[in-house]
Amino acid sequence: MDGLRIENLSMVFSLPNGGRIQALKDVSLHLAPGELMSVLGPSGCGKTTLLNIVAGFLAPTAGRVQLNGHEVKGPDAERGMVFQQGALFEWLSVERNVAFGPKMAGKPAAEIRQTVEHLLEVTGLQGFGDKPVYQLSGGMQQRVALARCLANDPDLILMDEPLGALDALTREKMQGLVLRLWKETGKTIVLITHSVEEALFLGERLVVMAPRPGRVHKTYELPFADRGLEESPRSIKASQEFIAVREEVLSMIWEMEEEIMGRAGAG
Amino acid sequence: MTDQAQSEGRPETDDGEMAARLSEQGSAGPSGLAVWLGIADNTFTRQKTVKFGDASAVNSGRLYSILTVIALFTLWWLATNLGWVKPIFWPSLGMVGERLGKLISDGFRNFTLWEHVWISVYRVLTGVLLGALVGIPLGFAMGLSSLARGVFDPIVEFMRPIPPLALIPLIILWFGIDETAKISLLFLASLFIMTIAARAGVSSVRISKVHAAYSLGASKLQVLRHVILPNALPEIFTGLRTAMGVCWGTVVAAELVAADRGVGSMIMIAKNFLQTDTVVIGIIIIGLIGYSIELLMRLLESWLIPWKGKA
Numbered sequence: 001m002d003g004l005r006i007e008n009l010s011m012v013f014s015l016p017n018g019g020r021i022q023a024l025k026d027v028s029l030h031l032a033p034g035e036l037m038s039v040l041g042p043s044g045c046g047k048t049t050l051l052n053i054v055a056g057f058l059a060p061t062a063g064r065v066q067l068n069g070h071e072v073k074g075p076d077a078e079r080g081m082v083f084q085q086g087a088l089f090e091w092l093s094v095e096r097n098v099a100f101g102p103k104m105a106g107k108p109a110a111e112i113r114q115t116v117e118h119l120l121e122v123t124g125l126q127g128f129g130d131k132p133v134y135q136l137s138g139g140m141q142q143r144v145a146l147a148r149c150l151a152n153d154p155d156l157i158l159m160d161e162p163l164g165a166l167d168a169l170t171r172e173k174m175q176g177l178v179l180r181l182w183k184e185t186g187k188t189i190v191l192i193t194h195s196v197e198e199a200l201f202l203g204e205r206l207v208v209m210a211p212r213p214g215r216v217h218k219t220y221e222l223p224f225a226d227r228g229l230e231e232s233p234r235s236i237k238a239s240q241e242f243i244a245v246r247e248e249v250l251s252m253i254w255e256m257e258e259e260i261m262g263r264a265g266a267g
Numbered sequence: 268m269t270d271q272a273q274s275e276g277r278p279e280t281d282d283g284e285m286a287a288r289l290s291e292q293g294s295a296g297p298s299g300l301a302v303w304l305g306i307a308d309n310t311f312t313r314q315k316t317v318k319f320g321d322a323s324a325v326n327s328g329r330l331y332s333i334l335t336v337i338a339l340f341t342l343w344w345l346a347t348n349l350g351w352v353k354p355i356f357w358p359s360l361g362m363v364g365e366r367l368g369k370l371i372s373d374g375f376r377n378f379t380l381w382e383h384v385w386i387s388v389y390r391v392l393t394g395v396l397l398g399a400l401v402g403i404p405l406g407f408a409m410g411l412s413s414l415a416r417g418v419f420d421p422i423v424e425f426m427r428p429i430p431p432l433a434l435i436p437l438i439i440l441w442f443g444i445d446e447t448a449k450i451s452l453l454f455l456a457s458l459f460i461m462t463i464a465a466r467a468g469v470s471s472v473r474i475s476k477v478h479a480a481y482s483l484g485a486s487k488l489q490v491l492r493h494v495i496l497p498n499a500l501p502e503i504f505t506g507l508r509t510a511m512g513v514c515w516g517t518v519v520a521a522e523l524v525a526a527d528r529g530v531g532s533m534i535m536i537a538k539n540f541l542q543t544d545t546v547v548i549g550i551i552i553i554g555l556i557g558y559s560i561e562l563l564m565r566l567l568e569s570w571l572i573p574w575k576g577k578a
Contacts, residue, residue, distance in 0.1 A: 074481075077484030089494065091574050
């Protein structure tokens, strides 16, 4: 078990008008098994491109991605994905959404039922199994998305702003759930988010990316995720230490945004 | 229509909350009949603070529909009984009733009334079924492969705006005026509607759903079967509904041109014998069946694809 290894990854998109955009340049990262890494950056820094390459939806122009020693070539059940919204199958009930992966793999019905039941309980969805997913609130839908991903028991979970569309209160609750699921399952997780607070609270490691071309700007090792289960999330987020890092990262991203705006204004 | 708008426009809330509100307001609310008629606000319209003037923009207005129908029949009765119009232009209610009895007991021109109606419906159903059987796979192929899209696009796009009735002369030249001719016409009328609907359904799938399925371990075939197909069903069903409507109009017109059976031929032949009452009965039957088809399709839709519009 080697974890996730991203080596010298570059991605250039060719535009229809003949132009080229360097979305990623020389990105290298290593994630040990069981680690949770959050990725932050201003829009256009290539974080979603990075995730899509790791998921196997995009092939990089240069560099490679390895998971547990073998190279990533295309999407696979070993790498689960949680999207922001709208990726649930609205024609299926909650439990059938969760059962999707095991069913595609041809697992026996009894085993699937057991997995689904367990996951509905873990994610706080007991009693909602036979509901259509479109009747659930946004927070509940993301619980289904998490359960559906876990049902496949993937080695790596990729989260693309999973809590981005939720209201502030639901978001905090769901952060607690993500943290607890991560601790209980010991999964390796890459979390992309726009929220600095969320990135700091959940990430053992934080990667701040810079735009044009998308690259790793700075990496932090953070203590907050480890304390997240014992201490109350509110007190962690209100602590001097947390606020200090938060302000540092925020002004870093602000500066990048200003630079983009300045360049756009000048050019 | 208003009814539908109400149920679709209802804001999504948690079940408990909704139930609480219903029970709180249901006890002292207006009578069910008044709400059904649209002369009283129901629990939904009452909580709307911004309306077009008042509740009349959201209530059903059924009372007025009922009054309109009564007024039309009264006008009919008056106009024919007081001799405002000659029976040859518009028959009296009594004549129509008498003729309807005769049509039901004796039939019309060697066929019972039931046979005339059934053959028209049968033609539509067969035409739409064949159109769907060919059109849906064709639409899927066009939505999934650039080869199929490239090959069929000019044909489909060219045929789509041509009214099916314009094809009748060719169809008669090729197939004569028997059953094959009519079914072929209806097949063509529904084919392009179904193709375009299926293609639109395939293209409408959100890429995140396809990505989600792949990262859950689905194969290409499984993505097609378990994601793209169910995702396309609402569009396909809308296509079916449109095709049924278009084909019902087309079959009647085709029967007006050449047929010895069917509701369309019935009114055309009746016209030749100046049987205005039979013509009127035929028109009413055509209207009622067209309306029933629409209602039936809506019912099937809410039953088969309850997730429509909820993505």
